[in-house]
Amino acid sequence: MTHQYKDITYSLTRSRRKTASIYIERDGSVSVLIPEELSQADLELMLERKRTWIYRNLVEWKDLNATRIQRDYVNGEGFLYLGRTYRLRLVEDQGVPLKLKDGRFCLRADFTRNGNPDKAFRDFYRDKGKERIGKRVDHYAARIGLTVKAVKVMELKNRWASCNPEQHLVNFHWKCMMAPPTIIDYIVVHELAHLFHPSHTEAFWNEVDKVMPDYREKKNWLRIHGAGMDV
Ligand SMILES: [Zn+2]
Secondary structure (H helix, E strand, O other), rough: OOOOOOOOOEEEEEEEOOOEEEEOOOHHHHHHHEOOOOHHHHHHHHHHHHHHHHHHHHHHHHHHHHOOOOOOOOOOOEEEEEEEEEEEEEEEOOOEEEEEEEEHHHHHHHHHHHOHHHHHHHHHHHHHHHHHHHHHHHHHHHHHHHOEEEEEOOOOOOOOOOEEEEOOOOEEEEEEEHHHHHHHHHHHHHHHHHHHHHOOOOOHHHHHHOOOHHHHHHOOOHHHHHHHHHO
C-alpha cells in the first residue's frame, strides 16, 4: 500500500525500531521505515526535511536505470557472468539447457523457440551461485565469528540479499552472479553484517569495514552498475 506526501509516493512500514529511515528501492520506489509510535505530524516533518534528498536520489536512480540493458537471445548477444561478458551461441545438441564452454554461453536453441531462455539463465546463475556464494559465506562468517545455518540463492524482490538474524539464514539474488567476484564478496559481507545490525547504522558499517576496509569502492560500483545486471 502506498502513501502520498505532496508529490512523493512512498510505502510505509512501522516497526519496533528506534530511528526512521528512507530508502530508494532498486525498482525506484520510496520506502519509509519508522518507529511504531511516530506521529503523522512527525512523519510529515521528516519527509519535508528529507524532500531534497529524496528528489536527488530519485533523479540519480533514473540516471542509473537508463543503463538497464534489454538482452535478446540471439547469437553474439553478451551476457554477464562474474563480471565478464560472454557471447551467446545457440546450439542444437546439448544435454543441459545452458552451459559455459570455450568462452561462450551455449544455450540450447529449443529454449529460445518453445522453452524459457530467461529460466535457463536464472537456473544457471542459481546453481553456480549456490556453490560460490556458499563458500564465500563460510569464509567470511568464520572471519566475523558467525554461524550461518543456510544460504539460499533465489529471486529476491528488489534486493541483492536478505537475511533472517534469528534463524541465521542468508539469501542472495541470483543476479549477484553477474557481478565481479570482489563485488559478490562485498554483498556477502554486507549481508553477514546485517545479522548483527539490522539497519545501516555506523556500527553496521564499522562491522563491514573490519573485514573489508575498501568496501566503499565496491558499494559505489554496485550502485553504478547494478541496474545493468539483468537478463
Ligand atoms: Zn543493507
